[in-house]
Amino acid sequence: MQIIAVLIVFIALIFVDLIDHNDITLVIVISALLFTTITINLVTFWLITDPLKQLSIALKHSAGEKQADNLPNPNAPNYQRSGLSALLKQIYKMGSSQSDDQTDNKTDDLSALSRVFDQSNAGVVICDTKGKILYANSSAPIRTERDGNRAIDALFYTELSFSDWVKQVKKKSVRAHRTWLHIANKPPSENDRRIFDIVASYQKGSPYPIVVLFLDKTADYAPEDDQLNFISFAAHELRGPITVIRGYLDTLIDEMGDTLNQEQHELFDRLLVSSNRLSGYINNILNTSRYDQRHLNINLSETTVETVWNMIKDDMNLRAKTQGRLLSAIIPEDLPTIAADNASLGEVFGNLIDNAIKYSHAGGAVELRASPNGPNVDITIADNGIGMPSNVVGNLFHKFYRSHRSRETVAGTGIGLYISKAIVESHGGSLSVKSAEGRGSTFTISMPTYESVREKLEKTGGNNSEIIKSTSSGWIKNHGSIRG
Amino acid sequence: MAIKTILVIEDDRFIGEMYVRSLKKKGYDVDWMVDGNDGLVAARNKSYDLLLLDIMLPEKRGSEIIDALRNEKHDLIPNTKVVILTNFEQDDESRMAMEHSADAYLIKAEITPRKLLAIIDHLSKTG
Numbered sequence: 001m002q003i004i005a006v007l008i009v010f011i012a013l014i015f016v017d018l019i020d021h022n023d024i025t026l027v028i029v030i031s032a033l034l035f036t037t038i039t040i041n042l043v044t045f046w047l048i049t050d051p052l053k054q055l056s057i058a059l060k061h062s063a064g065e066k067q068a069d070n071l072p073n074p075n076a077p078n079y080q081r082s083g084l085s086a087l088l089k090q091i092y093k094m095g096s097s098q099s100d101d102q103t104d105n106k107t108d109d110l111s112a113l114s115r116v117f118d119q120s121n122a123g124v125v126i127c128d129t130k131g132k133i134l135y136a137n138s139s140a141p142i143r144t145e146r147d148g149n150r151a152i153d154a155l156f157y158t159e160l161s162f163s164d165w166v167k168q169v170k171k172k173s174v175r176a177h178r179t180w181l182h183i184a185n186k187p188p189s190e191n192d193r194r195i196f197d198i199v200a201s202y203q204k205g206s207p208y209p210i211v212v213l214f215l216d217k218t219a220d221y222a223p224e225d226d227q228l229n230f231i232s233f234a235a236h237e238l239r240g241p242i243t244v245i246r247g248y249l250d251t252l253i254d255e256m257g258d259t260l261n262q263e264q265h266e267l268f269d270r271l272l273v274s275s276n277r278l279s280g281y282i283n284n285i286l287n288t289s290r291y292d293q294r295h296l297n298i299n300l301s302e303t304t305v306e307t308v309w310n311m312i313k314d315d316m317n318l319r320a321k322t323q324g325r326l327l328s329a330i331i332p333e334d335l336p337t338i339a340a341d342n343a344s345l346g347e348v349f350g351n352l353i354d355n356a357i358k359y360s361h362a363g364g365a366v367e368l369r370a371s372p373n374g375p376n377v378d379i380t381i382a383d384n385g386i387g388m389p390s391n392v393v394g395n396l397f398h399k400f401y402r403s404h405r406s407r408e409t410v411a412g413t414g415i416g417l418y419i420s421k422a423i424v425e426s427h428g429g430s431l432s433v434k435s436a437e438g439r440g441s442t443f444t445i446s447m448p449t450y451e452s453v454r455e456k457l458e459k460t461g462g463n464n465s466e467i468i469k470s471t472s473s474g475w476i477k478n479h480g481s482i483r484g
Numbered sequence: 485m486a487i488k489t490i491l492v493i494e495d496d497r498f499i500g501e502m503y504v505r506s507l508k509k510k511g512y513d514v515d516w517m518v519d520g521n522d523g524l525v526a527a528r529n530k531s532y533d534l535l536l537l538d539i540m541l542p543e544k545r546g547s548e549i550i551d552a553l554r555n556e557k558h559d560l561i562p563n564t565k566v567v568i569l570t571n572f573e574q575d576d577e578s579r580m581a582m583e584h585s586a587d588a589y590l591i592k593a594e595i596t597p598r599k600l601l602a603i604i605d606h607l608s609k610t611g
Binding site: 236239240242243244246247248249250251254279282 | 496498499502505506571572591592593594595596597598599
């Protein structure tokens with residue numbers, strides 16, 4: 001470029017006759033000047049411009065930009081001579097440590113983070129999308145399985161466990177969060193039990209897609225659990241005397257039956273009904289305590305409404321008779337079978353009939369009626385008693401709820417309907433009510449037919465985990481193998 | 485197998501007497517032990533047709549007694565029916581273990597002597 005420019009200027013000067021093309025001295029001077037300039041430029045390029053260019057390529061490469069040019073080799077003799085070699089090596093080293101941090105060497109990241117997380121009393125667990133634990137700090141509840149894999153040590157007695165949630169978000173979500181409250185790592189009776197609130201977050205595509213935080217709330221939740229344990233122990237204590245009362249009542253009636261007059265028979269019936277009701281209330285308390293601690297389940301098997309009714313009908317008929325109510329049961333013979341725990345469902349029938357008797361008038365009718373309803377069997381328990389206004393109906397299934405009026409007129413604890421609803425929902429069924437003030441109430445238990453849940457039950461061997469509805473958080477126990 | 489001899493292991497005096505009285509009245513040959521150690525010794529020394537076993541017992545729990553008598557290695561009471569009678573419901577795991585070794589698992593508060601006799605009669609016929 002420089003040579004061409006000088007030649008153009010030189011020729012132009014000759015054309016305009018400013019210089020004589022025969023002046024050889026001038027030509028020599030100009031040629032010398034041209035040569036010197038080119039030499040200086042070449043030296044400048046070799047010593048300054050090219051090394052800067054190579055440094056620029058190296059820096060861009062280290063920063064992660066793709067480079068079309070060949071990368072400068074720090075071991076090339078010219079770089080070693082010029083001292084550029086050390087500088088290039090340093091740049092490449094910086095680049096490589098940065099790229100390790102971002103991709104391959106996750107453990108460097110985690111070890112730095114773990115020092116921070118270990119200061120916290122909140123548990124931190126990082127998993128991949130298969131649920132494999134990549135990192136857990138010292139406060140996290142973690143157990144080691146037999147196969148050596150680590151797993152989160154928490155009892156997710158909820159409608160959606162952590163592992164199910166992971167499967168769900170992996171399929172459907174880009175970003176998701178979920179909170180679980182009151183999740184324990186062990187059943188209530190065991191030592192070193194901890195109770196957590198758990199927050200899990202998912203981010204698709206992240207090298208650490210699932211982050212789970214465990215907030216240890218044992219101090220907040222334990223008193224409530226202790227209270228439930230106390231109630232449970234107290235209820236067990238009550239069972240001792242009631243065993244003797246019911247036992248000897250039965251014995252006395254058997255042995256003295258023939259000698260009693262009509263009035264004495266009625267007195268014995270009242271004793272029997274009262275002790276049976278007391279026993280039912282104790283069962284309600286125990287069931288509620290266990291339900292609230294979420295460590296109870298029920299064993300479902302194929303049965304009929306008739307079977308459940310037969311277990312309790314003597315007791316219920318006696319209750320109705322001694323309190324002057326007309327109890328009738330209408331159960332069609334060709335009703336489909338249901339999946340139920342006989343004793344638990346019997347307790348629900350008992351609670352609802354007991355309520356119907358309590359909240360109806362002397363001489364009133366109480367009717368249990370079963371009928372098929374699509375994939376369900378509906379069992380209604382209806383009375384023509386005092387009924388309820390709509391504002392009461394909305395709160396009816398809450399624990400310890402008692403309407404203002406019922407508090408004044410009828411004794412009760414307010415857990416009968418709460419636990420009945422919980423038991424029915426733990427069967428995969430539902431419990432609802434229709435009521436009109438002054439005209440009576442109708443409770444409807446809707447139970448799935450055995451056929452509709454057969455497959456799920458066969459898969460779990462009678463456990464209710466597969467059919468339990470998402471609205472229910474409870475597991476109810478199974479009862480005596482022979483009872484009643 | 486007709487049931488004739490019964491061992492009751494029950495620490496509650498009233499409940500124990502109630503069962504023993506009804507069973508004897510019905511013609512069964514009944515022995516009654518009130519603590520776990522004595523109960524285990526009695527069950528080892530004599531072959532009973534039926535063992536009525538409480539769980540919450542002094543000295544030795546019912547679960548330990550059944551485990552000592554009947555486990556994976558040996559069955560010292562091959563001809564004995566076992567009925568667990570308790571008011572203390574256990575967690576599922578220990579309960580299932582006991583049910584595995586027993587013929588019935590009953591809640592005492594739900595079982596009057598009349599019902600117990602009916603269950604024993606049932607076990608006699610099905611045995």
